[in-house]
Amino acid sequence: MHQPPLWRQHRSHVLLAAVALVLYSSPAAAYIDPGTGSALFYVVTGLVVSVYFAVRGIYYRAIDWFFRVRRRDQRCEIAIHCEDPRYEITFLPIVRALDAQGIEVTFFTMYPRDTSFEALPNRTVHRAIPEGMMGYAYLNNIEATLLVTTTPQLDVMTFRRSRRVRHYAMVQHALGESRFVRPYAYDHFDSVLCCGPIVKANIRRIESIRQASPKNLLETGIPHYDEMTKAARQAPPLEGEPVVLIAPSWGPLSMFEAFGTGFVKTIARRFRVIVRPHPQMRVSQPELYSEILGLDGVEVSTDRTPVSALSSAHILLSDISGIAHEFAFIYERPVVVIDRQMKTGGLEGELLGGDSELKQQCRDFIVPVQPTEIDHIADHLERVLRSHSVETLEKVRSQLVYNFGQAGNVAARQLAELYAVEKTGASISTREVRA
Template sequence: MKKIILSIFISIICFQAPAFAYLDPGTGSMLLSALIGIVATVFFMLKTLYYKLSGGFLSLFGVKIEKKKHGIVFYSEGKSYWRTFKPVLEALDKKGIQATYLTSSEDDEGLQFQSNTIDCKYIGEGNKAYTQLNMLEADVCVMTTPGLDVLQIQRSKGVKHYSHVVHAPTDAGLYKLYSFDYYDSVLCSGQHQIDSLRYLEQLRGTESKLLTHAGCPYMDVLAERLDQEKPVVRDIQGLPHVLIAPTWGNNGLLKRFGLSLLKPLAEQGYPITIRPHPQSFIAESELMNELQLELKTFANVKWDRSADNFDVLANSDIMISDLSGVIFDYAFVFEKPVITMQFEANLLGTEANDLPDKVWELNVLNQIGKQISVDELASLPELVKSLTTNANIRQNIVMLRDESLFNYRHSGEVIAQQLIDIQASVNGSEHSLMNLSAVDTSKKMDLAS
């Protein structure tokens, strides 16, 4: 029976009929994902029938057939997310809880994780991974990947509960449309995420999700590393070291302001490290080449393309950036000021368009440093110096972190326990959800509020 089911599946996937039409890669991927979803449904129907028939027959001879099923499963779409999952898996390991870590990155550091209770596996990339995930059987599936049941990853009939871990302190409004709608729970890093998700639920009439006060695990990893290492701030002529760390694309700092931002600091001798988003060297290679050529005569300007950003974050005094998520890593963990530029962010296609107010980030930029206009670029060197000597900046940053980030430095333990309680709940424990630490069980927000 198993061989027949496998043969049907392979035949459907491999068969190619002639078609006189063009499909772009995105559409083709979506259609293939839909096909995988249909096949998965048929697979589970046939598998259930197989177990019932064979189980009933073999039970006459005292033989039992056990279905392979997981407890808590984590899926990582790339190696950069290991820092988010690591503290949670370590906490589960200490508690002796069985779990499985699946990754789509062959060089994921998590594959080297040593544990007697955590099984770590590489499952391939793209549709190879999606196929396995769409046929997964587990009590709880935990992901940082948005768009469940919207993009390529579909809800498997064999999974009882899907949980999303928000892997950054940024507002849910900055994600693409319907990123969280079909998850059963979202483990949030701050109250602003809960507020946005509750609003969107009422706006769309979707079922209320379980929203927990979780935290941001990768920040705990950064904080622990900062405790262990003693960064040395480099110094040139007593001037503060400036880190330029923009995102890429239309909202990117370098694309919008370029040399008008960089040259005033370089000409006054400020030590500068420029760390563009890796995608900039691919999608904006002409711009990168132009900037490097114009700045090559400045000995105080360095470019950083290292895989690990810890050293440049630790060994600088102030950051200049845009809406890149790294600004909150820098402010909350390293407790250093950030300068951002005022411009109209392109939020087309994001959840922000359905929210009644500005996303959280745009309201707090002056609390972690200062947001300036293009007209203030000429005075940027003086602003850098004043912010790095302002004793109140660090106090403001710590206050905002305490208000906006749940369970700083111990979110891994909190999330691990929340997942244990969720697993107990889906398996019939009546009191398990009552044990969840700091769960948001509020009703949907009033749209008029």
């Protein structure tokens, strides 16, 4: 694993030492009035902080300069960037389909791959790069005809466009809408492989508001739905008493953050319960994560993928997590969500205005329940189980998701065409690659 330099590891200690020197200096035979003392304090601490950020800036510029030197392992034709292991399920269907077309791919991961991962196809070369700033410095100077990623905000934060990459394409890793992403999430990509018509319409509206040049928007779908659909078809039929899967998001809008874990015990009195805490909780909310792991009378799932937990449940209880759409559309089973109002301040929803289109169109099978009803949530789960209609769900799914179950093959065809167009030097700015 990449280790940061020694000065960076101990930068907090350096700052504390500097402040301590200012605060606890030895007495001197002189008088400084309070105003002058405060001014000196701010001057000295300002200098210390300025020096720290200057040194850090030099460090990151040095990293960037290092990766600007043309290295053999930074050159490829089609680069796929995978930021985290949980996104492999998005890329693997695409990589397999490209391999079947005889197309070579370089798969860059910001983590090591060992034998526990699925083997990559023969025409796919794997290269592990550092995580964080070092990894993005590498990518920012890569040389490729086409770079594919699922990481948003290209050319906004640390992930910058390389002058030696001709075309940037983004694949979406969940069904969603542009409303709940950070500003400029898609703006600087050349192509976006859209999951459904809502995102496509959102992006076109954002382009109109910002008076930006229209990008290439492809009707692709969600590649990882292909993988989940295969697993769902292989799962044994559900039997026995109803099983409730509780799988919320993490952070301030999470059910566990809002209500604690007491409601889980209430549900467990009437249903068999599986709890799947969001993986990010382990990092960002370790105390709450430990509390969930210690719940009595319920099963806790921490597998790398949620497939086993999803296939075992009759109904899902969640909040704003994307797992709600996966469970509904893949397993064709109902969902209850705690309908906490998401704030769009600082997100693209602030620009778009209005309410979530997805929520409105899916409310018959992803049923919103007010937070005030948390004490009666078991009653709502029972009601939704009784009234669920698979036919209604299938109809809405066909309207909201492009190429359901075939998105990996579609994405591979689209990327192959983008690659061919870039290699021939043709322009795609005025037309869309076929779906």
